[in-house]
Amino acid sequence: MTGEKKASAVRYHRRALLEAADRLLTEFGYDGMNMNMLAKEANYSKATVYVYFESKDEIVRALCIERLKLMRRELALVLKSDADTDGKLAEVRQMLDELASGDGVYFDFACEFGGRTDTDSARELNALIRGIFDDLTALAPEQELKNKWYRYYGEVKTKGLFAEGGEA
Numbered sequence: 001m002t003g004e005k006k007a008s009a010v011r012y013h014r015r016a017l018l019e020a021a022d023r024l025l026t027e028f029g030y031d032g033m034n035m036n037m038l039a040k041e042a043n044y045s046k047a048t049v050y051v052y053f054e055s056k057d058e059i060v061r062a063l064c065i066e067r068l069k070l071m072r073r074e075l076a077l078v079l080k081s082d083a084d085t086d087g088k089l090a091e092v093r094q095m096l097d098e099l100a101s102g103d104g105v106y107f108d109f110a111c112e113f114g115g116r117t118d119t120d121s122a123r124e125l126n127a128l129i130r131g132i133f134d135d136l137t138a139l140a141p142e143q144e145l146k147n148k149w150y151r152y153y154g155e156v157k158t159k160g161l162f163a164e165g166g167e168a
Helices: 003-032 035-042 046-052 056-080 085-102 104-113 120-136 142-161
Strands: none
Touching: 003 035, 003 046, 003 056, 003 104, 035 046, 035 056, 056 085, 056 104, 056 120, 085 104, 085 142, 104 120, 104 142, 120 142
């Protein structure tokens, strides 16, 4: 198999597994999904699942990254809009609320583990979250944004997201 065909096959299998994981996570939540369920849902062996993903966390992290990349593109449009700062912050809060309610597993995971940097995918998620907050500093200073986040989402969701030193 050529390098290009192999890369295409890897992308195909990873995508199939991510789609199956998304269905399971939506239905059963993070704690309710496991790798055995994923293998069955995707019609793969459990060993094959582990060829493409090291762990359930890696899968959830990949899905978080996908959603946050989409959100960041939407955020760029909000920041470019003609709305005043309060209007933009309200739109951002609505976007976060939609993520929290519609994709709660990913929102919770990002909040809990977003500050980690122990793997490549964790560093990618951390950098994406950091980038989103850097983008938001066009609206308010970082500490003010963190304080708003804390008041709205509470200590549990704030601690892991803004953990210093890479570990939640």
